[in-house]
Amino acid sequence: xxxxxxxxxxVRASRLDLEPWYLPIADEVALFEAAWQAxxxxxxxxxxGCGKTRFIEHMAWRLHRRDRAKTEALELPxxxxxxxxxxxxxxxxxxxxxxxxxxxxxDGPLTRAVRSGAICYLDEVVEARKDTTVVIHSLTDHRxxxxxxxxxxxxxxxxxxxxxxxxxxxxxxxxxxLKTSTRQRFVALEFDYPAPEQEAxxxxxxxxxDRARADILAGIxxxxxxxxxxxxxxxxxxxxxxxxxxxxxxxVDSRRACEVAIAQSLTEDPALRQAIRDICELMxx
Amino acid sequence: xSARPAPRAGQHLRALSLLAEALSGQxxxxxxxxxxxxxxxxxxxxxxxRGEWVLVLPGSDRGFPTEAHWRxxxxxxxxxxxxxxxxxxxxxxxxxxAARDRRPRLERWLEQLLERSWIDAxxxxxxxxxxxxxxxxxxxxxxxxxxxxxxxxxxxxxxLARDSLMRSSPSLSQPGEDDWLALLxxxxxxxxxxxxxxxxxxxxxxxxYDLLRTRFPGSRTRLRQLGIPVRPAALDHPPSTPQTRxxxxxxxxxxxxxxxxxxERPESFHSPSPRPSVADTPIGQARTxxxxxxxxxxxxxxxxxxxxxxxxxxxxxxxACSPPLPDPAPLRSRYGAGAGEAVGVYLIDEWDCHGKxxxxxxxxxxxxxxxxxxxxxxxxxxxxxPELARRILERFAALKPISHRRIRGVADGDDLDPEGVVSAMxxxxxxxxxxxxxxxxRERRDRDVATALLLDMSASTSLSLPDPGPGxxxxxxxxxxxxxxxxxxxxxxxxxxxxxxxxxxxxFYDDSPEREPEAPRRxxxxxxxxxxxxxxxxxxxxxDDHAIYGFSGSGRAQVEFHVARDFDDPWQQRALGRALAxxxxxxxxxxxxxxRHAAAKLSRRPAPQRLLILVSDGYPQDIDYGxxxxxxxxxxxxxxxxxxxxxxxGVVTFCVTIDPGGHDYLKRMCAPDAYRVIxxxxxxxxxxxxxxxxxxxxx
Numbered sequence: 001x002x003x004x005x006x007x008x009x010x011v012r013a014s015r016l017d018l019e020p021w022y023l024p025i026a027d028e029v030a031l032f033e034a035a036w037q038a039x040x041x042x043x044x045x046x047x048x049g050c051g052k053t054r055f056i057e058h059m060a061w062r063l064h065r066r067d068r069a070k071t072e073a074l075e076l077p078x079x080x081x082x083x084x085x086x087x088x089x090x091x092x093x094x095x096x097x098x099x100x101x102x103x104x105x106x107d108g109p110l111t112r113a114v115r116s117g118a119i120c121y122l123d124e125v126v127e128a129r130k131d132t133t134v135v136i137h138s139l140t141d142h143r144x145x146x147x148x149x150x151x152x153x154x155x156x157x158x159x160x161x162x163x164x165x166x167x168x169x170x171x172x173x174x175x176x177x178l179k180t181s182t183r184q185r186f187v188a189l190e191f192d193y194p195a196p197e198q199e200a201x202x203x204x205x206x207x208x209x210d211r212a213r214a215d216i217l218a219g220i221x222x223x224x225x226x227x228x229x230x231x232x233x234x235x236x237x238x239x240x241x242x243x244x245x246x247x248x249x250x251x252v253d254s255r256r257a258c259e260v261a262i263a264q265s266l267t268e269d270p271a272l273r274q275a276i277r278d279i280c281e282l283m284x285x
Numbered sequence: 286x287s288a289r290p291a292p293r294a295g296q297h298l299r300a301l302s303l304l305a306e307a308l309s310g311q312x313x314x315x316x317x318x319x320x321x322x323x324x325x326x327x328x329x330x331x332x333x334x335r336g337e338w339v340l341v342l343p344g345s346d347r348g349f350p351t352e353a354h355w356r357x358x359x360x361x362x363x364x365x366x367x368x369x370x371x372x373x374x375x376x377x378x379x380x381x382x383a384a385r386d387r388r389p390r391l392e393r394w395l396e397q398l399l400e401r402s403w404i405d406a407x408x409x410x411x412x413x414x415x416x417x418x419x420x421x422x423x424x425x426x427x428x429x430x431x432x433x434x435x436x437x438x439x440x441x442x443x444x445l446a447r448d449s450l451m452r453s454s455p456s457l458s459q460p461g462e463d464d465w466l467a468l469l470x471x472x473x474x475x476x477x478x479x480x481x482x483x484x485x486x487x488x489x490x491x492x493x494y495d496l497l498r499t500r501f502p503g504s505r506t507r508l509r510q511l512g513i514p515v516r517p518a519a520l521d522h523p524p525s526t527p528q529t530r531x532x533x534x535x536x537x538x539x540x541x542x543x544x545x546x547x548x549e550r551p552e553s554f555h556s557p558s559p560r561p562s563v564a565d566t567p568i569g570q571a572r573t574x575x576x577x578x579x580x581x582x583x584x585x586x587x588x589x590x591x592x593x594x595x596x597x598x599x600x601x602x603x604x605a606c607s608p609p610l611p612d613p614a615p616l617r618s619r620y621g622a623g624a625g626e627a628v629g630v631y632l633i634d635e636w637d638c639h640g641k642x643x644x645x646x647x648x649x650x651x652x653x654x655x656x657x658x659x660x661x662x663x664x665x666x667x668x669x670x671p672e673l674a675r676r677i678l679e680r681f682a683a684l685k686p687i688s689h690r691r692i693r694g695v696a697d698g699d700d701l702d703p704e705g706v707v708s709a710m711x712x713x714x715x716x717x718x719x720x721x722x723x724x725x726x727r728e729r730r731d732r733d734v735a736t737a738l739l740l741d742m743s744a745s746t747s748l749s750l751p752d753p754g755p756g757x758x759x760x761x762x763x764x765x766x767x768x769x770x771x772x773x774x775x776x777x778x779x780x781x782x783x784x785x786x787x788x789x790x791x792x793f794y795d796d797s798p799e800r801e802p803e804a805p806r807r808x809x810x811x812x813x814x815x816x817x818x819x820x821x822x823x824x825x826x827x828x829d830d831h832a833i834y835g836f837s838g839s840g841r842a843q844v845e846f847h848v849a850r851d852f853d854d855p856w857q858q859r860a861l862g863r864a865l866a867x868x869x870x871x872x873x874x875x876x877x878x879x880x881r882h883a884a885a886k887l888s889r890r891p892a893p894q895r896l897l898i899l900v901s902d903g904y905p906q907d908i909d910y911g912x913x914x915x916x917x918x919x920x921x922x923x924x925x926x927x928x929x930x931x932x933x934x935g936v937v938t939f940c941v942t943i944d945p946g947g948h949d950y951l952k953r954m955c956a957p958d959a960y961r962v963i964x965x966x967x968x969x970x971x972x973x974x975x976x977x978x979x980x981x982x983x984x
Contacts, residue, residue, distance in 0.1 A: 095696065098709055098723055223307040268956065275303035278360055282308075285413035 011109045014057060014078040016065055022051070022058035023202055025194050032059050035187045036162055041140040043183065044166040046191030049237015051202075052166045053080070053123065055191070060119045074160075079109040080121045083128035089135045092122075093148055105151055114139065114146045117160030125165040126178050133182050139163055140185035168234070196222050199238055207245030213254065216283050217241045220258065223279050224266070232272065236262055254284045297356065299953065301363050308367035312641025315363065349425075357418045358425075361408075364415055368404050372483050391497070394442075396490035399476050402449040403486045406477040423450045437462060438501055445469055445493075465500055469493055628652050628848070633878040635841070638922030639912070648841040648878040655835070655847045657866030663858050666818040670970065674819055677974045681823035684732070684978065694722045701725070734981050735830040735852065735890035737883045738820060738973075740813055740868065741901035742835040742847060747870035748902075749806035750966055809902055809943065809966055814868045816900070816970035817849070821865075823974060825856050829981070830892055833865070836879035837872035840909050844878045845871070852890060875907040877923035880938075884931035895936045896980055898973070903944045917950070925954040939976060943969060 035042050036059075044052040057078060064077030081092065094108040113120035125133065138145050144157040165186065167178055194202060196218040204214035218241065225235035240262055247257035258280035263273050302315050349355035405423075409416040427450050433440045440462060448470040472493060476486045632646035667674045693702050705723030817833055824831040832854075835847035849864040850856075880899065887895045904917055911919025928938045940951055940960040947962040954960075963972050 097696075098706070226307045226310050227303055271299040272303055274297075274300035275307060278300070278304045279307055280414075282360070282364060282412045282414045 012080045012082075013076040013109070014060065014080065015075065016057065016061040016077055019061050019066070020054055020057040021205060022054050023194070023198055023205075025051075025191075025198060028055065028189050028191070029059070029062075031187070031189060033063070036063055039144070039159075039162065041163040041165070041186045043186035043188040044164065044191060045188055046166075046168065047193070047234045047237065048168055049234075049239035050191045050193050051238060052191055053121075056080075056119065056121050056164055056166075060121075063119075074116055074118055076112075076116070076118055078119050078121060079113045080123060081109050082123045083125050083132070085127055085129065087128040087132060089129075089131045090150075092132055093135060093146070094150075096150065110135070110139075111146060111148065111155065113163075114155055114157045114161050117158030119162045119164055122163070122165045124168065126167060133179065136163060136165075137182070137185070193221065193225060193235065193238060199241070202238055203241050203245045206242040207249055209245035209249040213248055214245060216254075216285075217245055217258075220262065220280055220283055223283075224262070224276055227272065227275065232266060236266055236276075240265060255281060258284065297359060301359055304360065305363045305367045305370075308364060309370040311370065315366075354421070358422050361415055361418045361422055364408065364412060365401060365404050368407070368411075369400055369483075372404075389494070392490055392494040395445075395493050396487055398446060398449055399473060399486040399490050399493075400483070402473065403476040403481060403483065405449075406479075406481075426450055438497065441466055441469060441497070441500075445473060448473060469496060472496070628654055631846075631882060633844070633881050635877055636923045636926035638919055638926075648844045648875065650844040650846050650878050650882055652846045652848060652882070655849045655864040655867035657863055657868070659859075659863050660866055661859055662814075662862035662866045663818050663822060664862070666815050667822070670815065670819065673971060674822065677819050677823045677971070678826050680974060680978055681827045684827055684981070692726045695724050695726050696722050732827070732829060732981070733892045734894045734896060735832075735887060735892035736824065736896040736898065736977070736981075737832045737834060737852075737887050738817055739879060739883050739897060739899045740817060740833075740835040741874055741876070741899070741903075742810065742837040742868060742870060743872055743874040743902070743906075744837075744870045745874075746808065746810040746813065746902050748809050750809060750812065808870070810868060810870050812966050812969055813900055814865055816973045817868075818862070818865055819970050820973050820977065821850065821861055823977075830890060832883075832886065833861075834879070834883055835868055836874075836876070837870075838875050838907065839872045840907060841875070841878075843872075844875050846879055846882050852886065873907040873910075874901065874903065874905050874920075875910055876901070876905040876920065877927040880924065880927040880931060884927070884934055884936050884938075887931070887936050888934040894981065896977075897931055897936050897938045898976065899938065899940045900969070900973070901940070901942050901944070903942070903947075904950045921950050921953055928954060928959075937980065939980060941969070941972065941976065 032042060032055075044056065046052050060078035064074055081087070090108065092108045092110040094106050094111050096103040097106045098104075107115065110120050110122075112118070122128070122132075122136075125136075135146070138147060139157060139161075140163055144161070146155040146157065147153075148155060193199065196215075199221060200211065200214040200218040203209065203217050204211050207214070209217070221236050221238065221241045224232065228235050244257045244261035247261055248254050259277065262280065263276040266276060267273055298315060305315055306312055349358065405419060408419055427447065430443060430447060433443060444462075444466040448466075472489055475481060476489055629652040631650040631652065633648045633650050634643045634645050635647035636642075637644050694705060702723055702725040705725070709723045821831070821833060830852055831850070832852045833849040835849065836845060837847070838844040847868070849868065850861050854860075876899070880897070883897055887897055905920030905924045906917075907920065908914065910923070913919070928940075931938050938955070938959060940955050941963060942951060942960070943963050943966045945962060945964055947960070951960040951962065961972065961976060963969055
């Protein structure tokens with residue numbers, strides 16, 4: 001019996017053969033490249049749906065695919081772990097599996113990235129159990145080592161290894177906030193929603209909707225975000241606007257598309273939903 | 286054919302306010318007039334005394350073909366007002382606009398008309414979805430304008446209004462007036478040009494005003510002859526100067542502020558006078574929910590501040606322009622020696638829904654330890670409700686978790702599970718895939734919940750209750766029965782209370798000839814106290830972290846936060862009984878600060894699940910809860926905001942009310958699944974335990 005590759009649904013390994021499209025908003029690309037060259041771990045902050053995950057995919061492609069010879073390129077340059085409340089340190093580091101009549105060690109996604117020199121992206125890291133944040137401490141300072149208690153191994157990180165975490169400050173409760181001692185280890189890149197013109201370009205590209213309707217969707221997004229103080233802490237993400245555009249480009253009526261992709265998905269507050277519905281109806285032809 | 290019930294505008298007001306905020310980028314308080322439909326769309330929206338936009342629309346769908354038409358008209362009106370606010374230069378927002386504009390009313394009316402015309406010209410391109418609504422409302426407005434009125438000036442103004450709503454020039458069929466109207470309209474149309482600015486509207490209004498002044502020169506007698514009402518006081522105004530040049534037509538009148546609000550009436554030429562408002566007070570943006578001062582109850586503001594940390598002092602200085610908190614009356618002089626022991630004073634912010642900002646350190650909250658007569662109240666409650674107490678304790682005991690649980694069939698864990706290993710080997714020998722989940726993991730499944738029970742102890746809870754029905758003899762009736770003990774209005778202690786809609790006259794119970802004289806009637810507060818006592822027993826059985834608070838007060842300087850049990854208190858039945866016995870009705874219901882204070886205490890608890898249960902008997906109310914004592918909206922908005930703040934701190938909130946009318950306001954304060962209205966007060970104790978079990982069963 002061979003140990004099966006343990007790949008929980010929360011882990012995604014990306015080959016990134018094609019360039020993930022990303023529209024730079026400010027200097028985040030240059031900053032990330034500089035951080036990577038210095039091997040500084042990076043913290044991506046920003047509201048949901050503003051493009052953090054797409055950004056890291058694009059950067060992984062850029063650093064491991066575009067800027068490298070094929071012979072040097074990693075098979076899996078990016079390992080993404082969607083953290084959740086049941087995620088333990090073992091899920092990141094690895095575990096023993098049964099194989100024939102023995103147990104065999106199976107690396108977790110973090111260990112694999114540390115060995116191979118890939119980028120390990122821990123999405124919404126504060127959602128994970130507390131013990132997970134402890135294991136990243138030794139990886140994010142000058143030591144760059146990963147202690148694996150179960151095997152007694154002290155794994156030196158590959159020179160190309162980079163740890164990136166994401167964090168949504170407005171979304172977390174006080175209990176789930178990142179500890180200062182953890183935060184200070186990272187270079188923090190703050191993301192926000194793009195300006196309307198840029199956001200319209202993104203919507204048009206991603207959803208294949210025509211530019212006129214993409215402009216309207218960006219306008220809707222801009223206005224709905226004015227309601228952040230009224231119970232929509234995260235506003236509406238570009239992702240939700242892209243979803244609305246994707247429905248439109250597939251023949252769904254514009255109002256109906258906005259209803260299901262924006263108004264219904266954002267809130268259960270009837271007044272808030274009505275206000276969002278009004279915004280959509282006023283702006284759509 | 287039955288008449289269609291008229292929907293109330295208030296139902297839509299929150300959604301419209303949110304729409305206005307989304308469109309304008311700022312909080313835009315809205316109010317609706319209840320004008321006759323004939324005025325719809327004719328009169329520009331105006332600013333109220335607090336800087337709010339008053340939408341000149343009827344408060345119901347009367348006069349509209351359908352409710353949908355009415356709703357769309359409201360929406361369009363919000364769009365107009367919001368866009369104007371978005372375009373307006375900083376510093377000329379609604380407050381300064383309403384308070385500082387001392388120009389003649391006619392000029393302001395012209396300006397508002399032109400602004401509306403200007404914004405209407407821009408709506409179709411920026412908001413294509415509003416194009417049809419705009420056309421419909423303009424058509425409706427034109428239909429309702431009616432025939433030209435008496436008086437040349439009125440006719441000209443109506444013609445100008447017509448021209449702003451239609452593309453073809455109106456005709457007055459009056460000799461000489463058509464030329465004047467054409468001249469006015471030609472100028473007015475310039476604001477509809479694509480490159481016109483808002484400033485152009487204002488200069489054009491001044492030009493039109495000057496033209497009209499040229500057309501209608503002379504004294505006020507002359508104006509009267511033209512059919513224009515003139516206020517006598519204006520005749521005493523001094524001769525014109527460069528600054529008061531335009532006062533010939535319209536004089537400011539500082540005495541009649543109500544009249545000044547009717548700026549949509551072109552016939553009434555009086556400028557508004559500034560009126561003091563809450564929003565005029567400079568207020569900072571910073572906020573702190575819960576800032577303790579190490580003072581004592583009864584200390585003055587200065588005394589309290591002098592004992593506070595530097596940061597608090599700095600904060601006081603920053604907001605020194607806010608009206609100072611009045612000195613509170615000493616607690617013991619208000620409630621006597623049984624009022625309890627004061628343990629701290631806190632300054633709490635309040636949400637001003639009119640100014641859409643926090644009023645920093647607005648309320649002084651006194652935290653008081655409750656202490657009643659020494660008695661074993663908890664034992665007495667168990668004796669009074671034996672069956673109910675048994676049920677509640679059993680239910681709570683059933684929630685008690687097993688301290689450790691072994692989870693089998695996991696992919697990683699503390700030990701290999703022999704059964705899992707055998708199963709995996711069999712699978713392997715049989716050639717089928719196995720998922721390697723052959724481990725067992727021990728997990729500690731402790732409940733980790735912190736709960737604060739917050740009781741409204743206002744005077745209205747002194748209301749005497751009728752006896753429960755036979756099936757509810759020990760307040761243990763399972764199902765809430767007929768609303769025999771329902772409350773519909775807040776009662777003033779010692780008075781007979783009549784429900785408004787419930788047709789139940791409490792005072793009449795005392796006069797009932799069938800009723801024998803007996804022990805003092807139980808009051809709302811007594812039932813609520815029993816409910817808290819039973820909850821305390823259940824929570825102690827369960828071992829959940831909990832605190833029991835009450836609140837009352839009188840004005841923002843005297844918000845009282847009573848502590849029967851705090852989180853870190855040792856659980857002593859007799860001490861808790863004595864504290865609960867101190868729960869008595871007193872003062873009013875300023876919910877916002879009490880919720881903020883309780884939430885701040887909860888947010889400091891380490892438990893991942895924190896729960897705040899608010900038990901009240903009516904809507905938030907206090908002597909100075911908002912600028913207008915009769916304005917329920919202010920307190921509701923503050924309370925709703927406080928609940929949202931608590932939720933942002935990770936606290937789950939739940940409101941329980943025994944007011945049958947609670948649906949009306951609770952749905953404005955909470956999500957539908959975050960409150961419960963209890964029709965029968967006697968069902969409160971059991972309902973509380975139900976709610977707790979439901980909210981924490983997954984903890």
